Amino acid sequence: MRKLLVCLVALLLHGAVVTAAELRGTGDLGIVIERAAGSVQIVETTHRVALGRVEGLGDLSHASAVFSRDGRYAYVFGRDGGLTKVDLLERRIANRVVQAGNSIGGAISDDGSLVAVANYEPGGVKVFDAETLTPVADIPSVTLADGKRAKVVGLEDSGHRRFAFSLYEAGQTWLADLADPAHPKVERFENVGKLPYDALVTPDGRFYIAGLFGEDGLALIDLWHPEKGATHILEGYDKGEEPLPVYKMPHLEGWAEAGDLLFLPAIGRHELLVVERRDWQEVGRIPVHGQPVFAEARPDGRQVWVNFAHPDNDVVQVIDVPTLRVVDTLRPGKAVLHLEFTPRGEQVWISARDSDEVVVYDTETRTVMTRINAAKPSGIFFTARANRIGL
Amino acid sequence: MRKLLVCLVALLLHGAVVTAAELRGTGDLGIVIERAAGSVQIVETTHRVALGRVEGLGDLSHASAVFSRDGRYAYVFGRDGGLTKVDLLERRIANRVVQAGNSIGGAISDDGSLVAVANYEPGGVKVFDAETLTPVADIPSVTLADGKRAKVVGLEDSGHRRFAFSLYEAGQTWLADLADPAHPKVERFENVGKLPYDALVTPDGRFYIAGLFGEDGLALIDLWHPEKGATHILEGYDKGEEPLPVYKMPHLEGWAEAGDLLFLPAIGRHELLVVERRDWQEVGRIPVHGQPVFAEARPDGRQVWVNFAHPDNDVVQVIDVPTLRVVDTLRPGKAVLHLEFTPRGEQVWISARDSDEVVVYDTETRTVMTRINAAKPSGIFFTARANRIGL
Numbered sequence: 001m002r003k004l005l006v007c008l009v010a011l012l013l014h015g016a017v018v019t020a021a022e023l024r025g026t027g028d029l030g031i032v033i034e035r036a037a038g039s040v041q042i043v044e045t046t047h048r049v050a051l052g053r054v055e056g057l058g059d060l061s062h063a064s065a066v067f068s069r070d071g072r073y074a075y076v077f078g079r080d081g082g083l084t085k086v087d088l089l090e091r092r093i094a095n096r097v098v099q100a101g102n103s104i105g106g107a108i109s110d111d112g113s114l115v116a117v118a119n120y121e122p123g124g125v126k127v128f129d130a131e132t133l134t135p136v137a138d139i140p141s142v143t144l145a146d147g148k149r150a151k152v153v154g155l156e157d158s159g160h161r162r163f164a165f166s167l168y169e170a171g172q173t174w175l176a177d178l179a180d181p182a183h184p185k186v187e188r189f190e191n192v193g194k195l196p197y198d199a200l201v202t203p204d205g206r207f208y209i210a211g212l213f214g215e216d217g218l219a220l221i222d223l224w225h226p227e228k229g230a231t232h233i234l235e236g237y238d239k240g241e242e243p244l245p246v247y248k249m250p251h252l253e254g255w256a257e258a259g260d261l262l263f264l265p266a267i268g269r270h271e272l273l274v275v276e277r278r279d280w281q282e283v284g285r286i287p288v289h290g291q292p293v294f295a296e297a298r299p300d301g302r303q304v305w306v307n308f309a310h311p312d313n314d315v316v317q318v319i320d321v322p323t324l325r326v327v328d329t330l331r332p333g334k335a336v337l338h339l340e341f342t343p344r345g346e347q348v349w350i351s352a353r354d355s356d357e358v359v360v361y362d363t364e365t366r367t368v369m370t371r372i373n374a375a376k377p378s379g380i381f382f383t384a385r386a387n388r389i390g391l
Numbered sequence: 392m393r394k395l396l397v398c399l400v401a402l403l404l405h406g407a408v409v410t411a412a413e414l415r416g417t418g419d420l421g422i423v424i425e426r427a428a429g430s431v432q433i434v435e436t437t438h439r440v441a442l443g444r445v446e447g448l449g450d451l452s453h454a455s456a457v458f459s460r461d462g463r464y465a466y467v468f469g470r471d472g473g474l475t476k477v478d479l480l481e482r483r484i485a486n487r488v489v490q491a492g493n494s495i496g497g498a499i500s501d502d503g504s505l506v507a508v509a510n511y512e513p514g515g516v517k518v519f520d521a522e523t524l525t526p527v528a529d530i531p532s533v534t535l536a537d538g539k540r541a542k543v544v545g546l547e548d549s550g551h552r553r554f555a556f557s558l559y560e561a562g563q564t565w566l567a568d569l570a571d572p573a574h575p576k577v578e579r580f581e582n583v584g585k586l587p588y589d590a591l592v593t594p595d596g597r598f599y600i601a602g603l604f605g606e607d608g609l610a611l612i613d614l615w616h617p618e619k620g621a622t623h624i625l626e627g628y629d630k631g632e633e634p635l636p637v638y639k640m641p642h643l644e645g646w647a648e649a650g651d652l653l654f655l656p657a658i659g660r661h662e663l664l665v666v667e668r669r670d671w672q673e674v675g676r677i678p679v680h681g682q683p684v685f686a687e688a689r690p691d692g693r694q695v696w697v698n699f700a701h702p703d704n705d706v707v708q709v710i711d712v713p714t715l716r717v718v719d720t721l722r723p724g725k726a727v728l729h730l731e732f733t734p735r736g737e738q739v740w741i742s743a744r745d746s747d748e749v750v751v752y753d754t755e756t757r758t759v760m761t762r763i764n765a766a767k768p769s770g771i772f773f774t775a776r777a778n779r780i781g782l
Binding site: 090 | 412414415416417418419420435436437458459460461462463464479480481501502503550551595596597615650651669690691692693713734735736737755774775777778779780
């Protein structure tokens with residue numbers, strides 16, 4: 001009898017260890033950044049629930065994340081230079097390094113082997129082995145006369161173990177080829193424009209576009225033809241108009257591509273610029289509720305959802321792409337910071353920081369499917385990002 | 392002592408059960424159809440290995456598969472009407488129904504809740520609960536004067552729990568809305584053209600295009616504007632030319648969309664047709680090695696890889712999209728039946744049936760990364776398909 005009890009206890013203990021990491025697919029998982037608490041919630045989009053919380057990720061203001069190609073691990077980039085590898089299945093920190101003093105996001109290579117981080121302080125890009133977080137490359141952004149390093153912004157995967165990024169004070173964009181991480185090949189594009197502050201790569205990985213804070217217009221590089229160098233597009237889109245004060249810089253990675261059109265937040269204006277991708281000409285402007293922060297296309301490209309900077313950050317607007325008109329104005333909650341679509345677009349998840357909620361909408365009916373409690377939620381990231389180019 | 396042994400045995404047994412289903416992400420998994428053996432191999436693209444085999448799936452000639460939105464389960468559609476739900480983690484059959492006498496593929500709804508199967512015999516579409524494989528809807532394709540059912544082909548997900556499919560003998564395309572599976576709403580497009588034999592939905596879910604075996608040209612339906620009805624495109628692309636005998640019908644789901652261009656296998660010709668998506672006009676033809684079967688775009692749209700019908704089925708050609716020229720001719724093995732890109736396009740997996748191998752290429756260098764033994768492999772399907780619209 002006692003023997004059986006011992007076995008039972010042993011089995012229960014063993015079982016407990018096992019069930020702590022549930023056997024399940026990872027394709028419908030994601031994380032919600034809880035910026036104030038330094039934690040992430042692990043969420044699941046099939047039943048639209050939170051599965052658990054992982055704590056101890058440091059300063060997560062302006063945090064972002066990428067995913068391992070198997071969807072099991074999230075790499076979370078913290079503002080304090082922390083790079084944390086989170087195991088979504090065991091719901092724990094698998095590994096963590098503090099790799100710089102001040103960071104602004106990162107990317108993962110197309111083969112999933114390299115994680116790159118963009119740093120403000122000290123300025124540069126550090127590259128890590130995705131498996132172990134061992135440093136494999138360091139690319140200091142030394143360009144200024146006094147040997148100082150420029151802040152690195154707009155770091156994006158550009159395919160084939162390459163990363164593209166921009167140097168804020170230096171007005172340069174660099175393309176780093178890490179086919180051999182021990183010897184990174186760096187191609188420099190100088191004078192791309194004044195103060196590039198963020199960038200995007202189009203979903204096909206072809207075009208790198210940097211927003212310029214120091215001048216009107218944007219810098220464009222065709223990554224299929226880098227020999228052509230950087231060109232300017234949308235020059236002077238603000239000419240002769242008095243810009244409004246900028247409370248928050250738009251996020252360019254959020255720029256929406258829908259069919260042949262890109263939808264760009266106009267800095268300091270209550271408008272989205274509509275750009276024809278084939279010739280990069282502005283083909284229209286859409287007046288919106290406030291200063292856009294994220295303009296995200298539903299994966300089918302038929303709708304673009306937009307959130308706004310303070311003081312209009314309780315509103316999300318929905319734009320119908322065929323007619324280029326605002327068709328809905330929603331109020332999900334207080335201080336909407338981010339939105340993320342499920343990969344086929346039937347749901348959108350919206351973080352309302354000051355309501356301590358993530359609000360999930362059906363994108364067809366635009367009705368609320370559920371609300372999930374979260375502590376001051378900001379960024380929302382789903383594992384399907386592992387399959388996408390240019391993030 | 393004996394007590395300890397008993398415990399040890401108990402634990403080992405328990406441990407064995409657990410390790411049979413390895414805790415892992417599912418984002419880099421896929422299946423390879425082994426048509427002759429009625430089995431599938433479960434493969435993993437990060438280390439490029441086969442993980443195990445699942446048997447007992449029946450007649451898998453012309454089999455295809457879709458995936459649950461969490462990436463854990465594959466739904467395999469067999470030619471014998473079998474619908475098999477395969478658990479990729481436990482590597483076993485989770486469920487199986489023989490739902491018709493003769494089938495030709497299927498689709499899964501955008502919310503992952505419904506699996507639909509296209510049937511030849513008896514003609515129609517059956518819809519199942521993705522969780523349990525319980526039948527939830529039956530849409531017989533009765534259209535012929537004598538009450539006979541037409542064969543159903545080209546069944547595709549068209550978003551929002553809707554499926555589009557075509558009726559071969561009847562020359563019709565139907566759009567079935569299963570928002571309420573108990574009461575499917577079916578919209579019929581009559582006289583779309585003679586003998587639609589397969590179809591595709593563009594990656595954004597907007598356009599349904601059916602190939603016509605009974606006449607030159609293709610039928611196009613804008614799913615954003617179904618009220619406009621079906622129109623014809625590329626009419627008479629073969630006019631005045633003597634078509635070659637057709638050994639194998641091209642697979643339209645394989646039609647490649649790269650940027651604004653579609654690449655279509657020309658039936659009975661050694662050419663790919665290049666079509667401008669904006670106005671559906673033919674803008675070029677690319678002479679190729681044989682009669683194309685699959686023309687697949689690398690996810691970045693910069694390359695299109697093509698395989699061919701007998702007797703040219705030992706060759707795969709690579710087309711450079713910017714120049715519309717064949718830039719490489721590869722010989723992966725004997726009887727190449729299918730090819731599948733990893734979601735970010737750094738690898739392509741190619742099945743060489745008569746070599747009993749799956750050959751994995753690096754798409755940049757076009758060198759062989761590895762070869763994996765498989766018994767008469769045909770279709771290759773990766774879990775990233777769960778995230779894609781229009782399959």
